[in-house]
Amino acid sequence: MIPASFEYSSPKTLSEAISLLETSGSDSKILAGGQSLIPLMKLRLGSPSRLIDINNIEGLSYIRESDSFLRIGALTRMADLESSDLIKKKYSVINDAASHIADPTVRNLGTAGGNVSHADPANDLPATMLALGAEFVATGPAGSRVIKAKDFFVDTFTTALTHREILTEIRVPQYSPGTGGAYLKLEKRVGDFAIAGVAVQICLDTDGKVARAGIGLTAVGPSVIQAEEAEQSLLGQKLTEDTIGTAARLAAQASTPSSDLRGPAEYKKEMVKVLTSRALKRAYLRAVGGGA
Ligand SMILES: Cc1cc2nc3c(=O)[nH]c(=O)nc-3n(C[C@H](O)[C@H](O)[C@H](O)COP(=O)(O)OP(=O)(O)OC[C@H]3O[C@@H](n4cnc5c(N)ncnc54)[C@H](O)[C@@H]3O)c2cc1C
Numbered sequence: 001m002i003p004a005s006f007e008y009s010s011p012k013t014l015s016e017a018i019s020l021l022e023t024s025g026s027d028s029k030i031l032a033g034g035q036s037l038i039p040l041m042k043l044r045l046g047s048p049s050r051l052i053d054i055n056n057i058e059g060l061s062y063i064r065e066s067d068s069f070l071r072i073g074a075l076t077r078m079a080d081l082e083s084s085d086l087i088k089k090k091y092s093v094i095n096d097a098a099s100h101i102a103d104p105t106v107r108n109l110g111t112a113g114g115n116v117s118h119a120d121p122a123n124d125l126p127a128t129m130l131a132l133g134a135e136f137v138a139t140g141p142a143g144s145r146v147i148k149a150k151d152f153f154v155d156t157f158t159t160a161l162t163h164r165e166i167l168t169e170i171r172v173p174q175y176s177p178g179t180g181g182a183y184l185k186l187e188k189r190v191g192d193f194a195i196a197g198v199a200v201q202i203c204l205d206t207d208g209k210v211a212r213a214g215i216g217l218t219a220v221g222p223s224v225i226q227a228e229e230a231e232q233s234l235l236g237q238k239l240t241e242d243t244i245g246t247a248a249r250l251a252a253q254a255s256t257p258s259s260d261l262r263g264p265a266e267y268k269k270e271m272v273k274v275l276t277s278r279a280l281k282r283a284y285l286r287a288v289g290g291g292a
Contacts, residue, residue, distance in 0.1 A: 001042045002042065003038075003041035003044070003047070004041070004044065004047040006041075006047070006049060006051055007049060008053065009024075009050060009051070011053075011056070012056055012057065013057060014057055014060075014139060017030075017054055017057060018139065018141055018165075018166065020050070021140075021163065022141055024049065024050045024052070025049065026163040027047075027048050027049045027050075028048055028051070028052055029046070029048035029052070030054055030117070030166060031051040031053040031054065032055070032074070032111040032113055032114035033077065033078075033106075033109040033111045035102070035110040036118045036120065037051075037114075037118075054075060054166065057075070060073045060074050060075035060076075060113075061073045061076045061077070062076065063080060063086060064086075065175075068173065069173065069174055070086070070090070070172040070173075070175070072112050072169065072170040072171075072172070073112075073169060074111060074112065074113025074114075074117075074168050074169060074170065075111050076111060076112045077108060077109065077110065077112075078098050078101050078106075078107040078111065078115065079098075079104065079107040081098035081112060082107060091181065092181050092182060092286055093128055093132065093183050093199055093200065093201055093283075094125075094128055094132075094172075094181075094183075096181075096182055096183035096184070097124040097127075097128040097183040097185075098125075100124060100187070101123075102191050112125060112170055113167045113168075113170065116129060116136065116153075116159075117161060118157065119153055119154070119155075119158055119159045119223070120156075120157060121218065121219055121221060121222060122194055123193075123218070123224075124183065124194065124197055126218070126224035127197060127199040127218040128199040128216060129149045129152075129170065129216070130149045130199065130216035130224060130225075130226045131181065131201040131215055131216040132149075132199075132214060133148075133149065133173055134149045134171060134172045135147065135148055135170075135171045136149065136152050136169070136171075137167070137168050137170075138160075138161050138162075138165040138166070138168070139166050139167075140162065140165035140166070147160050153223055153224050156223055158223075176203065177290070178205065178211075178287055178288075179201070179202070179203045179287055180202055180204075180282075180283040180284060180287030180289075181199070181200060181201035181202070181283050181286065182199075182278075182279040182280075182282035182286065183197065183199045183279065184197065184198050184278055184279045185218065185275075186271050194218045195262045195268060195271060196218065196219055196220050196255075196268045197217070197218030197219055197275070198215065198216070198251065198272060198275040198276045199214075199215070199218070199279070200276065200279040200280055200282075200283045201213070202214075202234070202239075202283050204287050204288070208238055208288075209236055209237060210234040210236065210237055210239065211235070212235075213230075213234040213247075214231060215227040215230050215231050217255055219257070219262075220255035220257040220268050220272055221255060221256040225255060226254075227247075227250060227251040227254040227255075227276070230246075230247040230248070230251040230276065231247075234247050239280060239281075239284045245277065247276060247277075247280060248273045248274070248277040248280070249273060251276040252269045252272040252273040255272045257269060257272075
């Protein structure tokens with residue numbers, strides 16, 4: 001349970017951190033909250049040659065709305081997502097997800113940027129960000145680029161970030177009236193990783209029909225899953241038992257869980273159906289209730 005030896009750097013600026021990434025090679029790693037990286041190193045499942053600790057870089061932790069986006073700095077702690085009044089009021093799906101991640105100690109240290117950059121299919125924020133249609137700002141030697149959530153999550157523990165890039169911001173389209181979301185997670189015990197999780201975000205038009213739907217699935221495949229056919233099935237429809245049932249069935253079809261200690265694959269698929277149906281109903285109530 002002791003990690004292999006490594007070099008440690010604690011840059012004070014983003015450009016210093018990027019220079020370090022450039023010079024120290026592809027087996028260096030960004031250290032944010034350390035809640036995934038340090039356990040992996042202790043188990044010797046990862047042995048980076050250098051850790052570049054970004055905790056002393058100012059200006060990477062914030063939650064604010066500007067220019068049509070909710071902007072979340074990569075170093076924002078998950079506890080801050082959980083306690084933010086702005087998020088509680090307008091982006092319930094993020095509040096639902098953040099408040100069900102692990103325990104308060106992990107949430108106090110773990111960051112939003114680390115949770116998505118780790119690309120663990122069992123982490124709760126990736127599906128949430130897919131449902132929201134989020135974008136990720138990656139900053140590297142050539143400047144910044146924006147990566148859409150659907151292109152960001154490439155495979156298990158693999159994102160579209162290159163080894164010379166740092167995720168600096170998560171952007172979520174700003175709340176508009178008629179929007180509602182929900183994240184539901186089935187777990188064996190409080191604080192555990194999901195058996196299955198479903199994130200939903202819908203936007204209703206003035207006739208009460210679905211103008212946009214986002215559905216992300218946690219822990220039911222080798223990578224986080226966007227249930228695109230389920231999303232499409234809802235467009236232009238009112239939410240009824242029938243349309244919700246169809247979307248829930250399509251979401252379950254999109255899942256590819258494996259059987260493990262958290263349950264058999266068939267059970268997890270069934271749970272995706274149940275959770276999608278419940279999350280859509282909750283999201284709808286929030287959308288029509290003027291919530292989020
Ligand atoms: C006991 C326990 C239970 C947990 N349960 C859950 C759970 O139920 N749900 C859940 O979602 N998560 C859970 N986690 C994981 C937790 O949420 C992690 O904190 C999170 O996955 C990683 O965030 P971090 O800031 O700690 O990142 P770190 O551990 O510091 O880094 C993780 C990875 O992301 C990279 N990285 C971090 N920040 C950046 C960045 N800005 N740019 C580029 N790369 C970056 C690192 O190099 C590393 O590869 C649990 C963790 C523990 C220890």
